[in-house]
Amino acid sequence: MAQSAEKADISEKAQENTAELCTERIIHRGIVESVRSAMPEEAELYDLADFFKIFGDRTRIAILWALSESEMCVCDLCMLLDMKQSAVSHQLKLLKQSRIVKYRREGKVVYYSLDDDHIRRVLNLGRQHIQEQR
Amino acid sequence: MAQSAEKADISEKAQENTAELCTERIIHRGIVESVRSAMPEEAELYDLADFFKIFGDRTRIAILWALSESEMCVCDLCMLLDMKQSAVSHQLKLLKQSRIVKYRREGKVVYYSLDDDHIRRVLNLGRQHIQEQR
DNA sequence: TTATTATATGAACATATAATAATATGTTTT
DNA sequence: AAAACATATTATTATATGTTCATATAATAA
Numbered sequence: 488m489a490q491s492a493e494k495a496d497i498s499e500k501a502q503e504n505t506a507e508l509c510t511e512r513i514i515h516r517g518i519v520e521s522v523r524s525a526m527p528e529e530a531e532l533y534d535l536a537d538f539f540k541i542f543g544d545r546t547r548i549a550i551l552w553a554l555s556e557s558e559m560c561v562c563d564l565c566m567l568l569d570m571k572q573s574a575v576s577h578q579l580k581l582l583k584q585s586r587i588v589k590y591r592r593e594g595k596v597v598y599y600s601l602d603d604d605h606i607r608r609v610l611n612l613g614r615q616h617i618q619e620q621r
Numbered sequence: 622m623a624q625s626a627e628k629a630d631i632s633e634k635a636q637e638n639t640a641e642l643c644t645e646r647i648i649h650r651g652i653v654e655s656v657r658s659a660m661p662e663e664a665e666l667y668d669l670a671d672f673f674k675i676f677g678d679r680t681r682i683a684i685l686w687a688l689s690e691s692e693m694c695v696c697d698l699c700m701l702l703d704m705k706q707s708a709v710s711h712q713l714k715l716l717k718q719s720r721i722v723k724y725r726r727e728g729k730v731v732y733y734s735l736d737d738d739h740i741r742r743v744l745n746l747g748r749q750h751i752q753e754q755r
Numbered sequence: 756t757t758a759t760t761a762t763a764t765g766a767a768c769a770t771a772t773a774a775t776a777a778t779a780t781g782t783t784t785t
Numbered sequence: 786a787a788a789a790c791a792t793a794t795t796a797t798t799a800t801a802t803g804t805t806c807a808t809a810t811a812a813t814a815a
Contacts, residue, residue, distance in 0.1 A: 514730065514761090519697050522690045526701075532679050532686070534751045540677030544773080545670045549660070556656045561792060562648050567657055574774055576793055586754065595782050595791045596648065605753075609746050616739055617668045620720065648791090678803080695762060708804055710763055729761045729812050 541585045542613065546570070547578050550599075554588060555607055558600040675719045676743065680704070681712050684733075688722060689741055692734040 527535075541547060549568055553559060559567070564575050579599060582588040587606050590599045601607055675681060683702055687693060695713065699706050713733060716722040723736045735741055 514694055514696050518691050518693060519701050522687050522693065522697075523701055525690045526683070526686060531751065532682050534754075535747050536677055536679045536682045538747055538751055539673050539682075543670055543674030543677040545666050546773080548666050548670045548673075552660060552666070553656050556659045557652050559652060559656065560648055563653050563656075567653050567660075571775070572792070573776080573794080577773075580793075592782090592792095595789095597792065605746070605750055609743070609750070612739070612743050612746060613669050613672055616743070617665065617672055619739075620668075674802095680803080705805070706762070707764080707806080711803075714763075726762095726812090729759095731762060 538585065541581060541587055542609065544578075546574070547582060550575070550578055550582065551587070551601065551606070551610060554599060554601050555610060558598050560596045560598050562596070564599070672719065675715060675721055676747065678712075680708070681716060684709070684712060684716065685721070685735065685740070685744060688733060688735050689744060692732050694730045694732050696730070698733070 542551070546568070550564060553564060553567055561572060561575055561579065564570075564579075565572050568575065579588065579590075582599075583590065586602050588599050589602045590597050592598075676685070680702070684698060687698060687701055693701070695706060695709055698704075698709050698713075702709065713722065713724075716733075717724065720736050721740050722733050724731050724733045726732075
């Protein structure tokens with residue numbers, strides 16, 4: 488009843504503008520509704536994606552891997568990774584903003600390290616995963 | 622000796638072309654060398670980054686969150702996420718290629734689900750992390 | 756067979772992102 | 786104070802990525 492009403496609604500919309508909305512029919516209404524109620528808020532989806540996005544770059548993974556071995560300064564990272572200082576600083580800024588690394592200053596030198604063991608655990612899960620896929 | 626030779630070499634290059642190489646001085650040679658020996662191969666860095674990259678998108682996170690609740694077909698996902706079917710299929714293809722989701726066909730309908738508990742653990746670690754940051 | 760439905764794919768476009776060059780900032784040393 | 790140095794930032798450019806449209810494929814029903 489509610490279902491056929493909605494179907495009518497959908498085909499109406501489809502006539503107006505096929506491109507505007509998802510005009511698919513629901514196949515498993517019950518599942519869709521129960522999953523919908525388990526979905527988080529928009530902001531949480533974006534935060535979660537943004538968190539993982541940081542790990543999704545070769546340069547940042549290299550930096551994180553290095554920092555998982557030892558605290559390092561920017562200059563050391565440049566040399567290790569054979570990269571321009573500004574490129575390294577850019578990535579460190581992102582890592583800093585996401586609270587994935589922390590830093591301490593000692594005179595002119597800034598030392599970076601992993602923010603907490605949480606980050607190390609995420610890294611290790613990823614390492615495990617790709618090991619298994621080989 | 623080797624060191625001063627290298628320095629001379631670097632400043633020479635710097636004169637020719639400042640942009641060519643990392644011209645920074647090494648501050649902590651010992652650390653750089655020991656970390657260098659702990660770094661993985663290039664391919665492993667890329668694989669790890671590619672793995673996390675998949676989680677670094679709102680749409681894919683939404684799909685994964687949904688699939689962590691229940692197996693779903695493409696059509697259901699379209700309705701749940703209010704997205705075009707082709708957009709959903711494109712993302713499912715990426716998830717499939719990375720072996721993050723698996724699928725089974727039942728007639729015309731294709732059901733997707735998380736590939737293994739590994740994926741669920743990665744997701745949950747991420748969820749925990751952003752919870753703590755709030 | 757043809758029609759219908761569910762999903763997949765290719766190409767194009769718009770946006771996001773990483774690296775670079777050039778420059779600025781902040782710290783120490785002289 | 787000025788010079789030297791380590792790091793940060795801004796603007797730009799090249800590349801990567803997500804969504805859309807159009808179309809293709811696969812399975813079922815008539």
